[in-house]
Amino acid sequence: MFGLKAALTALAALMLAAAAQTAAAQARINSITADRTEAVLEGGRAMIKFTIDGDAPQDSNCGIYIEYSGTDTPDNRKLSSTDGLFPKVIEHSFTRAGTYDVEVRGRKVGATLGCFGEATVKIVIREAPKGAAAKVHAARAGAKPAPVCGEGWNLVQTKAGKKTGAYTCKPKKGVTKAPETRAECPAGLIYFEKGATFGCGK
Numbered sequence: 166m167f168g169l170k171a172a173l174t175a176l177a178a179l180m181l182a183a184a185a186q187t188a189a190a191q192a193r194i195n196s197i198t199a200d201r202t203e204a205v206l207e208g209g210r211a212m213i214k215f216t217i218d219g220d221a222p223q224d225s226n227c228g229i230y231i232e233y234s235g236t237d238t239p240d241n242r243k244l245s246s247t248d249g250l251f252p253k254v255i256e257h258s259f260t261r262a263g264t265y266d267v268e269v270r271g272r273k274v275g276a277t278l279g280c281f282g283e284a285t286v287k288i289v290i291r292e293a294p295k296g297a298a299a300k301v302h303a304a305r306a307g308a309k310p311a312p313v314c315g316e317g318w319n320l321v322q323t324k325a326g327k328k329t330g331a332y333t334c335k336p337k338k339g340v341t342k343a344p345e346t347r348a349e350c351p352a353g354l355i356y357f358e359k360g361a362t363f364g365c366g367k
Contacts, residue, residue, distance in 0.1 A: 321364075
């Protein structure tokens with residue numbers, strides 16, 4: 166009985182040590198910064214580039230989650246030697262004026278557990294002057310943004326997709342992950358990403 170109790174105690178200690186070692190090796194979010202903290206809507210949108218930084222050992226494997234005051238679709242990314250370590254750069258398109266608390270924190274992404282830590286940055290988006298906004302709207306009326314996959318991907322777009330703006334970017338040989346910069350989807354479409362394939366669809 167005493168031998169079994171001692172063995173169980175030793176096993177528990179070993180598990181605690183392993184957990185502590187894993188925690189010590191896990192990535193931790195320290196900060197999030199923006200390329201600008203104030204912007205004006207141009208053509209109905211303002212693109213802001215965010216840089217997430219922290220401490221990430223080479224064997225890190227965890228998820229990060231970015232929210233925009235709960236008003237827009239959140240972004241998520243995996244952090245690992247395969248998907249890229251810190252710093253992580255993410256672009257987000259704001260379409261409404263307002264003050265946004267952009268928060269990044271660790272969270273489960275797929276089967277990957279969340280990173281440690283969290284950080285916040287405040288962004289102010291302002292309406293364009295009425296005269297300028299009207300000119301931009303008139304110039305762009307009816308125009309859909311042309312899909313661009315970038316070097317390393319092939320564009321796939323059906324006849325129906327050309328009407329809605331939906332498309333898929335399929336990776337060329339040797340490309341193993343989608344680009345860090347998220348594609349900007351036309352109104353009514355949702356960005357999707359599966360491995361190195363990405364695009365905009367319903």
